[in-house]
Amino acid sequence: MTCVVRRVGLSVAVGILVAFASAALQGCGGRPPATASGSGIHDGSQLALALDDYMSRLPALDVSGALLVAKDGKIVLSKGYGLADREKNKPYTNATVFSTGSITKQFTAAAIMKLQEAGRLSVDDTLDKFFDDVPDDKARISLHHLLTHTSGLEPFLGDDFDTTATRAWIIRAALGSELSSLPGERYEYSNVGYSLLAAVIEIVSERSYEEFLVEEILKPAGLTRTGYTIPDWSGMTIAQGYEGDEPWGTVLDKPWLADGPGWNLRGNGGIHSTLVDMYRWHQALLGDRVLNAASRERMFTPFADEGGGESHYGYGWSIATTPRNTKVIAHNGGNQVFFADVRRYVDEDVVLIFATNTASAGAEWVSEIVPSIIFGEDYVVPPKIARIDPERARSLAGEYALPSGEIVAITADDEGRLSLAAIGEAFCLITSGETHQHPHLDHLARHTSEMIGGAIRSELGPIERALEGEIPREEIAGIFKERRATWTGEHGEYRSTSPVAAVPEEDGEVVVIARSDFARGAIHHRVRWSGPRIVGARLTFDPEVTFYPESETGFASFGFTEKRSVRISFEPATNAQGGALIVHGPRNSTTLTRVNQG
Numbered sequence: 188m189t190c191v192v193r194r195v196g197l198s199v200a201v202g203i204l205v206a207f208a209s210a211a212l213q214g215c216g217g218r219p220p221a222t223a224s225g226s227g228i229h230d231g232s233q234l235a236l237a238l239d240d241y242m243s244r245l246p247a248l249d250v251s252g253a254l255l256v257a258k259d260g261k262i263v264l265s266k267g268y269g270l271a272d273r274e275k276n277k278p279y280t281n282a283t284v285f286s287t288g289s290i291t292k293q294f295t296a297a298a299i300m301k302l303q304e305a306g307r308l309s310v311d312d313t314l315d316k317f318f319d320d321v322p323d324d325k326a327r328i329s330l331h332h333l334l335t336h337t338s339g340l341e342p343f344l345g346d347d348f349d350t351t352a353t354r355a356w357i358i359r360a361a362l363g364s365e366l367s368s369l370p371g372e373r374y375e376y377s378n379v380g381y382s383l384l385a386a387v388i389e390i391v392s393e394r395s396y397e398e399f400l401v402e403e404i405l406k407p408a409g410l411t412r413t414g415y416t417i418p419d420w421s422g423m424t425i426a427q428g429y430e431g432d433e434p435w436g437t438v439l440d441k442p443w444l445a446d447g448p449g450w451n452l453r454g455n456g457g458i459h460s461t462l463v464d465m466y467r468w469h470q471a472l473l474g475d476r477v478l479n480a481a482s483r484e485r486m487f488t489p490f491a492d493e494g495g496g497e498s499h500y501g502y503g504w505s506i507a508t509t510p511r512n513t514k515v516i517a518h519n520g521g522n523q524v525f526f527a528d529v530r531r532y533v534d535e536d537v538v539l540i541f542a543t544n545t546a547s548a549g550a551e552w553v554s555e556i557v558p559s560i561i562f563g564e565d566y567v568v569p570p571k572i573a574r575i576d577p578e579r580a581r582s583l584a585g586e587y588a589l590p591s592g593e594i595v596a597i598t599a600d601d602e603g604r605l606s607l608a609a610i611g612e613a614f615c616l617i618t619s620g621e622t623h624q625h626p627h628l629d630h631l632a633r634h635t636s637e638m639i640g641g642a643i644r645s646e647l648g649p650i651e652r653a654l655e656g657e658i659p660r661e662e663i664a665g666i667f668k669e670r671r672a673t674w675t676g677e678h679g680e681y682r683s684t685s686p687v688a689a690v691p692e693e694d695g696e697v698v699v700i701a702r703s704d705f706a707r708g709a710i711h712h713r714v715r716w717s718g719p720r721i722v723g724a725r726l727t728f729d730p731e732v733t734f735y736p737e738s739e740t741g742f743a744s745f746g747f748t749e750k751r752s753v754r755i756s757f758e759p760a761t762n763a764q765g766g767a768l769i770v771h772g773p774r775n776s777t778t779l780t781r782v783n784q785g
Contacts, residue, residue, distance in 0.1 A: 678706065
C-alpha cells in the first residue's frame, strides 16, 4: 500500500512498526550549468564529491536510485546510481521515471487550493456539500480535516490495484466506514481522505482528477513528465521495482482503470515523475506561478501534530524544525518496493530529492544520511566492496571464541559476504567493536524484554509509556495483534521473551536486542532507546550481521540505520592454532580464536 514512511527527525512518529536532462534541469534555475555528463550533473564541489562518493558505493550493496541536491539555488548533484532495470541492464540516470508514492498528496492539496482561489470551494466546506447521504458521524468532516489527516477516516480501504475501486466505490466505502476518532480530534494518516479529495476535485471541476492536475497545476509549474496516464512514457526508462532479488515491476504495470489507478490509490499515491520535474515543482512553490502566497502559506502551515510536537502536517506536506533550528518542509512515500523523498530546507536554501527502486534493501534510509553529508554532520560511509573468490570467503567460515568462551559463528555466501551471528558480549563485539558489561544496560535489556513480552500478551502499558504517546494505544494494540497472529501461526505457541544484548552508541543511545521463543522457533526484536524513550524499533529483526569484503582478509559491516561500521580481519592458521578473527574496535582490537571450521 502507498504510504508515507515516517522517520524520527522529519516526522517524530517513531518507525517502530517497523535524474534528468541536464540542460532542462539547469534551465529552471537560471544559473550557469554545472558540469554535465551522460550520467548526470556534478558541480565539482567538495559537497558534490562527498555525495557522489557515498552514492557510488551503494550499488554494490544492492541499492540503486537517483539523487538531486541543490544548494543556494544551484544544482550540486543530479545523478543516478545502479540499475533502474536489471533485466534490460538499464542504468539509473537523472532522467529515470520513478514512482513518487505519497508525494502525490501535495499535488492533490495544491489542486484543492487552486479551486479555492477560483472560489469554487472552501477548505472549510464539509463532505455533505459534495456527496449525498453523508452519515451523521461524518457530517462535520471538512476538506481541511481531509488535507491534514484529522478526519478520523481509515488509513486504507482495500488494495491499491483493485480495479473495482471506482470513484463511487471509494465514496461509498469511506462514508460507510467506522471513524477512529472525531473529526479534528487528532492526526491519523489517511490515504482514504486524499482519495476523497480527488473525488471532490472531479466533482467541482467537472474534469478528471489527472486532467485538472495537468492543466491547472503541472503545466503552469513546467512539469511535463509527471502524472498517471497523460504523459507519454514511451521511450523513457521507468524504474522497475525489486524485492530483494525478485523483480516486482512498476506501479504503471499493475491493473488500472482506463484513466488511471483504482480509487484506493488515486489522489493519494501512484503518480510518477522525474528529478527534473520534482525540482521544477520546488521552484514553482517559491513564487506565484501555480498558487498565490495565501494558498502557499496555508499549505505550509503546521496544523496537525504528528506526534510529540516536533513535526506537524500542513496540506500535503510535513513541516518540522531541524536540530539546527531551521525549517524543513518535506514529504516522502513508498510501498516497501519504491521510495521517494522530497525535502525543502527553506531557511538554508537546500533541496534534496531522492528516489529508489530497492526500498526492500533499506535504501529509503539514504535520504536520512544525505542531510548529514550536506550539513557536515557525522555519518557512516559504506564500505568500498572488493570482489573476492567466494571460496576464499568460505574458507574463513566457522566458529571463533572470545576468551570468555562466547562464540561468533560465521557463514559465507556466493558473493563473498560473511554473516556473523552471536549473543551476549559477542553480539556487542560484532555490532560495536567492543564488549560491554554495564549493569544499567543489563537492567535496560531486561526491561525491554519484559516490555515486548507484555505487549505480545496484550499488556501495553510499559511500551505505551516508553513511546511517550507518539503512537496511539489502539495502533500499538493493532500492530501487536497482527504480529502475534503471524508469529504464532508460523512458530506455534508463545513462551517467553529474553534479552540477547544491549549495545551503547557513541551518542548515548542504546540498542537492545531481545528474543521471543515460541514452540517451534524464535523471533528477534531490536529496540533503540534514548534515555527512557523508544526512538526506533524493528519488531522482527535478523540478529546476523553482514560483513562485506574490502580485501581478501578484511571485511566491514554496514547498515543504513547503524551509527557505526565495524571492521574485522583474519589471521591465517599456523601450526599452533587454527587462525584468528580480529575485531577492530574504536579504542582497541579483540582477537577471537578459531575453534571450528565451517
